[in-house]
Amino acid sequence: MLEGDGIGPEIVPASVLVVDAALAAAGAPPAEWVELPLGASAIGTHGDALPASTLAALEGLDGWLLGPHDSAAYPEPHRSKLNPSGGIRKHFDLFANIRPAKSFDGADAVVPGTDLVIVRENTQGFYADRSTYKGTGEFMPTPDVAIAMGIVTRPAVERIAVEAFELASRRRGRVTIVHKANVLKLTTGLFRDVCREVAARYPQVSVDDFHIDAMTVHLVRRADAFDVIVTENMFGDILSDLAGEIAGSLGIAPSINASHERAMAQAAHGSAPDIAGQDVANPIAMILSSAMLLDWLGARHQDPALARAATLIETAVAGTVRGGVRTRDMGGTAGTRAFAEAVAAGVKR
């Protein structure tokens, strides 16, 4: 576990509490938690927000929880470096960022009945790292000119499209491709076209596509009509915050960042410095990210107890919300810890 900054030291321990309860209830072996330094505190102790020792320790693992970091507030030179989660995603080539947005029965949502998953390409576009793709990233040829160079490649689109179509095959059988091929014709045009080629291998899955600007409108109006949305890195980052809020709150939006070998649970939101340290943050996003990780590990290791633990968590979170225990962003009064304790009690029940 890596707690990160801001609300990280509140929501990550809240998730650990719930995961421990779920593993015990599901008859799975207990987790052995190892706390690794990352974020502002690691700048103080190790001189780096993502210490080499942290990356080395992660090498030996196939799953971990990452809290959010407040990298926009780091002092220089740390602020100008690749942010810590970007560094981990890049190091382990965690190419698929899977971000569900699901509303809860009985709780407010902009669009009740929302149940979709954004499959975000996690390595390319404008967020590509210069050391991986030469010539990409941001640079300033003069103090008055800033340039951002993105990249889209066929293999990267193919592998994320396969993730999206496989997922849709296990869900409601629909994939929506989001792009901006009317303006970014070559880059996001390639993204759309390669996704369409992959679609041909999945005749049982229906496919459509929208421009990113129009897609924001469709989501606000009828998010409940979508199943799996596949899109490039930056569009997926933005769209998933929107989808989380439409489903009820950004604080309920989970994710995993995955390759075929490793997965990292990480809430879709940031470190929320405006509410940090007040015990008001919603831990649902981090708790459900942890459940996604257990589910992923269960599939990888063919261990049904881990999948059971994931289901227990999802059911207990939904039951807790339905029972009226909610944090402030969802109109309730429960604190972060109290909410997690209620979920852990629900898991045990």
Ligand SMILES: NC(=O)C1=CN([C@@H]2O[C@H](COP(=O)(O)OP(=O)(O)OC[C@H]3O[C@@H](n4cnc5c(N)ncnc54)[C@H](O)[C@@H]3O)[C@@H](O)[C@H]2O)C=CC1
């Ligand atoms: N995965 C990560 O580590 C991410 C880190 N960040 C970083 O986080 C810092 C703050 O970024 P912002 O743009 O302010 O975005 P943010 O996601 O931290 O906050 C946006 C708004 O949502 C609220 N919010 C977020 N999570 C919440 C939760 N669990 N419960 C209740 N309310 C919640 C915040 O209070 C704030 O009003 C920046 O340094 C940014 O770079 C941003 C996004 C992702």
Ligand SMILES: CC(C)CC(=O)C(=O)O
């Ligand atoms: C990790 C962040 C700095 C970027 C972001 O908002 C995200 O990837 O979710």
